[in-house]
Amino acid sequence: MDYFEVFGLPRMLGIDLAALEKTFHQLSRKYHPDYFTTAPAAEKTQAVRMTALLNDAYRTLRHPVHRVEYLLSLYGFKSDSSKVPQSLLMEVFEINEQLEEVKAGRASVEEIDSLRAQIQQKRQRFDKELQQASLSWDDLVNSGATEARLKAHLAGLAEILAESSYIRNLEREFETGSQPRA
Amino acid sequence: MAKIVGIDLGTTNSLVAIVESGEPRVIPGPDGSKLVPSVIYFDESGPVVGNSAKKKMVEKPKNTIFSIKRFMGKGIEDVKDDLPLLPFEVSAQSEHIIHLKIFNRDYTPPELSAFILRELKRNAEAMLGEEIKNAVVTVPAYFNDAQRQATKDAGRIAGLDVLRIVNEPTAASLAYGLDKKKQGTIAVYDFGGGTFDISILKLSDGIFEVLATAGDTHLGGDDIDEQLIRFVLAGRDPAQANIPAIRKAVNEAKEQLSASDKTDIVVESLQYKRGITRPEFNALIEPIIERTLKPCRQALQDAGLRPDQIDEVVLVGGSTRIPLVRARVQELFGRVPHTELNPDEVVALGAAVQADILAGGKRDMLLLDVTPLSLGIETMGGVMSKIIPRNSTIPASATEMFTTFIDGQRNVKIHVLQGERELVKDCRSLAEFDLKDIPPMGAGMARIEVKFLIDADGILSVSAQEQRTGKYQSIEVRPTYGLTDEQVEHMILESFEYAEADIEARLLIEARNEAETVLNATAKGIADEQYGNLPDDERAEIAAANKNLREVMKTNNHQSIREAIERLSNATMHLAELIMNAAIGKALKDKRVKEIDNE
Numbered sequence: 114m115d116y117f118e119v120f121g122l123p124r125m126l127g128i129d130l131a132a133l134e135k136t137f138h139q140l141s142r143k144y145h146p147d148y149f150t151t152a153p154a155a156e157k158t159q160a161v162r163m164t165a166l167l168n169d170a171y172r173t174l175r176h177p178v179h180r181v182e183y184l185l186s187l188y189g190f191k192s193d194s195s196k197v198p199q200s201l202l203m204e205v206f207e208i209n210e211q212l213e214e215v216k217a218g219r220a221s222v223e224e225i226d227s228l229r230a231q232i233q234q235k236r237q238r239f240d241k242e243l244q245q246a247s248l249s250w251d252d253l254v255n256s257g258a259t260e261a262r263l264k265a266h267l268a269g270l271a272e273i274l275a276e277s278s279y280i281r282n283l284e285r286e287f288e289t290g291s292q293p294r295a
Numbered sequence: 296m297a298k299i300v301g302i303d304l305g306t307t308n309s310l311v312a313i314v315e316s317g318e319p320r321v322i323p324g325p326d327g328s329k330l331v332p333s334v335i336y337f338d339e340s341g342p343v344v345g346n347s348a349k350k351k352m353v354e355k356p357k358n359t360i361f362s363i364k365r366f367m368g369k370g371i372e373d374v375k376d377d378l379p380l381l382p383f384e385v386s387a388q389s390e391h392i393i394h395l396k397i398f399n400r401d402y403t404p405p406e407l408s409a410f411i412l413r414e415l416k417r418n419a420e421a422m423l424g425e426e427i428k429n430a431v432v433t434v435p436a437y438f439n440d441a442q443r444q445a446t447k448d449a450g451r452i453a454g455l456d457v458l459r460i461v462n463e464p465t466a467a468s469l470a471y472g473l474d475k476k477k478q479g480t481i482a483v484y485d486f487g488g489g490t491f492d493i494s495i496l497k498l499s500d501g502i503f504e505v506l507a508t509a510g511d512t513h514l515g516g517d518d519i520d521e522q523l524i525r526f527v528l529a530g531r532d533p534a535q536a537n538i539p540a541i542r543k544a545v546n547e548a549k550e551q552l553s554a555s556d557k558t559d560i561v562v563e564s565l566q567y568k569r570g571i572t573r574p575e576f577n578a579l580i581e582p583i584i585e586r587t588l589k590p591c592r593q594a595l596q597d598a599g600l601r602p603d604q605i606d607e608v609v610l611v612g613g614s615t616r617i618p619l620v621r622a623r624v625q626e627l628f629g630r631v632p633h634t635e636l637n638p639d640e641v642v643a644l645g646a647a648v649q650a651d652i653l654a655g656g657k658r659d660m661l662l663l664d665v666t667p668l669s670l671g672i673e674t675m676g677g678v679m680s681k682i683i684p685r686n687s688t689i690p691a692s693a694t695e696m697f698t699t700f701i702d703g704q705r706n707v708k709i710h711v712l713q714g715e716r717e718l719v720k721d722c723r724s725l726a727e728f729d730l731k732d733i734p735p736m737g738a739g740m741a742r743i744e745v746k747f748l749i750d751a752d753g754i755l756s757v758s759a760q761e762q763r764t765g766k767y768q769s770i771e772v773r774p775t776y777g778l779t780d781e782q783v784e785h786m787i788l789e790s791f792e793y794a795e796a797d798i799e800a801r802l803l804i805e806a807r808n809e810a811e812t813v814l815n816a817t818a819k820g821i822a823d824e825q826y827g828n829l830p831d832d833e834r835a836e837i838a839a840a841n842k843n844l845r846e847v848m849k850t851n852n853h854q855s856i857r858e859a860i861e862r863l864s865n866a867t868m869h870l871a872e873l874i875m876n877a878a879i880g881k882a883l884k885d886k887r888v889k890e891i892d893n894e
Contacts, residue, residue: 114876138502145661146690146751150458150653154809155816155864159875161750165690172687 116170116183124184125254126247130175137171178281181247181274188264190271198275205283208232212287232284239277246270299429299458299654300419301466301646304408304446306364306489306515307613309333310643311415311430313423314651319470319644324418330639331418334361335410337397344414356382356539358397362517363411365489366393366404367449368441368776373513379533380521380542391776405778406786408449416455430455431650433642435490436462437510437590437667439713440725441776443753448783458653460752463487464494465664466645467611468503470636472660479606480506482594484624484632485642486587487612489515493591495598495605504663507597507686509590516614519580520546526579527560527567540564552576553616577619584623591627597686608632611641663688666749668723673710677719682747685715692748697759703735707743711755724775730759730768743768767865799853806856810848813860817841817867825873833869840866 117124120136142148144167149160173179211228214220220228246269253266301319303310308330312321321329326346336348337358351359360383366374371389378385386394386401394401412432419427432455434446443460450457464483471481478499485492492510496503523545528536544562548571551558557572595602610632614620624632636644651657670683672695682693697707707730714722733741742762749755759768773779778786784802817837820826826834840863847859 138499141502141663142658142661145663147459147649147652147661148655148658151655153812153816155813155820155867155871158864159871161690161748162692162872163875164751165692165748168688168691169693172691 114166115187116173119167119170120174122174123254124187125251126177126180126184127251128174128180133171133175137167140167177247178243178274178277181243181270184250185267185271185274188267190267198272198279200272201276201279204235205279208235208283212283215287229287232280232287236277236280236284239273239280242273243270243277246273297429298423298425298427299431299650300415300427301643301648301650302412302415302430302432303463303466303643303646304364304411304432304434304449305333305642306362306487306517307333308488308639309411309415310640311419312640312643312647313419314647319647319651321640321643322419322422324414325421331411331414332361333364333411334359335363335407336360339398342410344410353537353539353543357384360395360397360402360407362489363404363407365513365517367408367445368439368443369393369404370776377521380524380538382539392778403778403786405445405448405783406452408446409452412449412453412455416453428454428456429458429650431459431461431646431653432457433461433463433466433646435485435487435510435512436464436492436494436505436508436664437490437512438462438753439512439668439723440753440755441723441774442512444774444777447752447754448778448786451783452786454787457752459649460754461646461649461662462492462494462505462508462664462753463642464492464508464611465496465503465505465662466643466649467609467636467641468494468496468498468645469648469660469662470641470645471607471609471633472498472503477606480598480600480604481607481609482591482605482628483609483611484587484591484615485510485611486614486620487515488614489513489517491515491587491590493587493594495594495600501659502661502663504688505665505686506600507594508665508667509594509597510667511586511590514583514586515612516549518583519549519614519617522579522583523549523560527562527569537562537564541567549576549617553618573618580617580619584617584620587620588623588627602628605630610634611638613639664751664753665689666691666753668713669715670725670747670749670755671712671714671722673712673719679712679714679717679719679722683749687749689749689753690751692746694744694746697730697743697745698739699733699736699741700738702738704738704741705733705735706731707733709745709757711747711757725755726772726774726777728757729771729773731771732769733761734764734766736763767868802853803851803856806853806860807848810844810856810860813863814841814844816871817863820867820870820874823870823874825877826870828873829870833866836866837863837870 120133144160144163146157146160146164149157173183208231215225215228250266250270253263298313301312310321310329310331312319323329324331324345328346331345332349334348334352336343336351336355348359352361370391371393374393384396386396388394392403394403416427430450432446432450434443446460447457464485467485468481468483481496481498483494490510490512491514492508494508495506497506520542524538524541527541527545540562544560548558548560552573557570559568559570561568605628608624608628608630615638621632649662652660665686666683666689667685669681669685671679671681674680682695683691699707709728711725711728712719712722713725716722730743733743743759744762745757745759747755747757757770759770761768844859844863847855
């Protein structure tokens with residue numbers, strides 16, 4: 114059973130979070146191991162597994178990025194956020210150089226602020242792209258697009274995901290490693 | 296069903312509570328005291344626990360064990376900073392599990408904690424007039440896997456089946472939520488004798504959902520005492536001073552300073568007397584209080600909330616009586632914290648409420664707790680690769696694929712860790728798992744799917760299945776900071792309570808009971824329509840394992856019965872999954888038809 118099936122949802126990316134939470138609570142009340150303390154061992158084990166699956170599914174689906182990652186994995190796409198996506202190479206070259214300066218403690222407060230703004234701007238841009246591509250996935254599914262078209266769209270989605278993940282890692286690296294020049 | 300008690304196994308004090316006619320209450324000991332000091336005094340005739348043991352702390356420091364909770368799941372390296380101020384004799388073999396030497400016998404922290412649990416069990420039995428076998432035991436939310444397992448082991452040694460490990464701040468929120476039953480967010484700030492936790496919860500319609508938790512399992516009132524001891528020592532060698540006497544004196548002064556503006560620290564045996572004002576005291580402990588605020592900010596951030604989005608703040612633990620603590624918490628969250636319930640009792644009361652839920656008493660309340668630390672595995676280059684992030688709702692699971700690197704390789708080693716840092720060396724080693732008896736094949740051909748499962752107690756288990764053969768792999772677990780099953784069984788044997796024959800008989804009865812249960816469940820499974828959907832070979836294995844268990848059950852060997860149970864459980868796992876999935880599919884369909892609002 115995949116995560117979408119756990120919630121009785123189609124494989125679509127627009128999810129009503131309030132409804133998702135409500136179903137999560139209903140299913141938790143049904144399967145939580147707390148209610149199987151006196152049940153036979155096999156049923157207990159099954160309740161733990163089922164609740165784990167439910168929790169894993171909820172954790173993944175409520176997060177817009179993890180949701181995309183998961184959908185892609187269902188169609189055999191693997192994500193790797195460690196490498197710079199080809200399309201980003203030129204764009205992030207300068208940012209990476211500045212980040213090195215910041216991490217080495219050689220940047221001024223103003224330089225750090227400007228870098229933060231640049232990174233944030235990019236992250237917002239890719240978040241938006243990801244959101245739009247997610248919406249158009251749902252449109253494609255709803256319009257009954259051919260399998261070839263769906264596959265092609267997923268490949269595009271995978272690319273945007275790789276880019277936005279890379280920028281998000283960059284942002285994290287920036288936040289944990291920035292010390293202004295003494 | 297038999298009664299289930301709730302136990303708060305604290306660093307300084309322990310309590311046992313139970314729900315009767317809908318209300319939780321603490322069960323006092325024979326001396327009328329609700330708080331049982333977590334102190335064990337040994338003399339030649341055996342151990343004494345509680346208030347009478349506490350009286351021996353100054354007189355017989357070497358034989359009077361206190362704050363043992365701080366040693367649970369720890370090795371000698373973890374506590375080396377504390378040892379100079381502690382009077383205990385640590386045995387040489389303490390690298391991964393601390394052993395204390397008392398009258399020439401080594402005791403591990405789970406064995407020592409078991410003395411406290413036995414005392415609570417006896418108190419409950421005396422009051423309730425029946426044998427108590429089942430308990431819910433609380434632990435700090437930030438306890439790691441080894442510390443939780445050590446707590447469960449302590450229960451087993453004490454003859455208690457620990458049905459659930461509950462996090463202390465979550466238990467406290469249950470006790471508070473009883474009469475309130477609101478919607479909204481709560482922050483529970485739990486500052487006890489030895490540990491600090493902060494948990495952020497969301498309440499809705501009886502569901503207590505923990506959003507984030509953070510803490511420090513080595514930060515509490517004991518640290519404040521030690522700070523004051525150093526203040527009294529003023530640079531003198533601790534080995535030359537009477538530390539237990541100083542500890543008692545500063546502890547009294549600390550408690551007085553919560554009510555008055557100044558007091559004296561008096562150590563008669565040293566002819567020491569010194570006045571201390573609350574501002575002086577505050578200046579000394581300020582750095583310790585400051586250390587609690589960082590986890591608070593972390594938990595808020597993880598929960599995605601600002602301090603002003605917290606509706607209620609609840610204080611738990613004796614150290615929250617300190618005025619400076621209250622002031623700092625109030626500053627951080629911008630609101631006056633709740634203190635209506637006794638901070639010493641609230642965790643035990645909550646544990647009793649959870650016990651009542653498990654016993655089937657209350658179905659309208661449900662706790663959804665999280666794992667405090669990320670779980671990961673060691674990958675190439677000593678890097679920790681996270682597979683279950685911290686603050687995931689438990690039970691939680693993750694699946695990873697492993698393969699072999701050389702032709703005919705039969706074993707694969709997996710190193711499991713907990714922590715947030717990137718490198719293995721900066722994380723807490725949890726255990727090594729050896730996947731054994733992999734069918735011989737070419738390098739990289741085996742595909743072993745390993746499933747990591749954190750249960751509702753926050754404790755990890757691992758199962759593995761070779762994908763080509765479909766066989767469940769056998770796994771050997773070597774806990775890094777814990778006892779193996781055999782060691783725990785050995786300790787039960789050695790404990791004062793049981794003679795060897797008793798324990799063998801008990802293990803046999805338990806194994807047979809479980810065998811009955813599994814056989815019944817299998818019979819039910821075979822009768823289910825899903826049974827027809829199983830491939831022939833799986834059905835054959837179920838039949839064979841079923842027959843095997845029936846035969847082995849007649850013997851007196853509990854170990855072989857356990858093995859036969861495991862074989863049958865493995866054989867029926869797929870069937871159980873099919874049945875459960877079908878049930879869920881049906882439940883979801885029903886739901887879509889009816890669009891149930893509240894079940």
